[in-house]
Amino acid sequence: MTQLLTSISGLLLLLFNNAVLASTLYVSNEKDNNLSVIDLDSLEVLETIEVGKRPRGITFSKDFTKLYICASDSDSVQVLDVASHKIIANLPSGEDPEQFALHPNDRHLYISNEEDAIVTIVDTETRSVIGQIDVGVEPEGMAVSPDGRWAINTSETTNMLHWIDTSTYQLVDNTLVDQRPRHVEFSDDGSTLWASSEIGGTVTIVDVASRQILHKLEFKIPGVNQDKIQPVGIKLTSDGSLAFVALGPANHVAVIDTQALKVIKYLLVGRRVWHLELDDGDRYLYTSNGVSGDVSVIDVKDLKVLKSIKVGRYPWGLAIRP
16 A cells, blocks of 8 residues: 555656646736636647736746746736646736836846826836836837846837836937837847837838948738738747748738748738747747637648647737746
8 A cells, every 4th residue: 555655756856847847838818807827738728817807918927936927917917826726916017007128137127108108117126117108099018138138118100119228227329110010029139120110101110330221121912802911910930031921910920041032931820910939949839819719730840830729808918937
């Protein structure tokens, strides 16, 4: 009997360790006020976690022990303890936090506040606001450069990228782009910045050193009306060879060869694809499909959609714990 109990305990410990070690994808469902947690081995939903109202942007701390959540209609950035899946803090965020970006120092969160036309900087250790910067009307997208020098915000109505010096918390430059910029993404080496313009239907590529526009991408999908092609989320592979762009109600992801700066393929995914996330080895790309309420899984090597995973209503943000 003792030997049997020992064997069972050993098996349970093995299963527990495997569960802990397995990579997981967290998905914010803005209409259900919760997160879906997906096991990336089985590609099944493991758990649903209740959070604040209208969760949108989500991002992990550098050690993956905490998940930060933009609870937009709760006017809060919530802190989820990853081990217990409990909310352990609510950070001051300004009104209607949409997206945010964590500085490489793993401490300062740059948060866009759509209603107030400001970017709020929060110290996650002291849980206090350390700066607020006036930007354009309806700020949304946020990114911090890999070297930590720049924080970039997009303003949807002003149609600009705002360059914030993170050493002074000052707005030092603006870049005019096409109508309704929604998302910005730095390349891994920090040399370029990619910005999507939802209504303009384009993606603008900016040279970070000079802050000058290098190129503008346009998209045409056979059989899809041009006004439905609305770029939002962007993700680049770690080697910089490919870029993926979520095209909103066009229900496709564009695959871009970054050397040729040309679209090489369009991948049909779920309805109204919002945002994208790559796993740690750039093997799989995951998409949040708002209207169809699911996540598409894309094989990056073969550029093929493998599966759709049902989650909550209006999935929006994505974040992977390796």
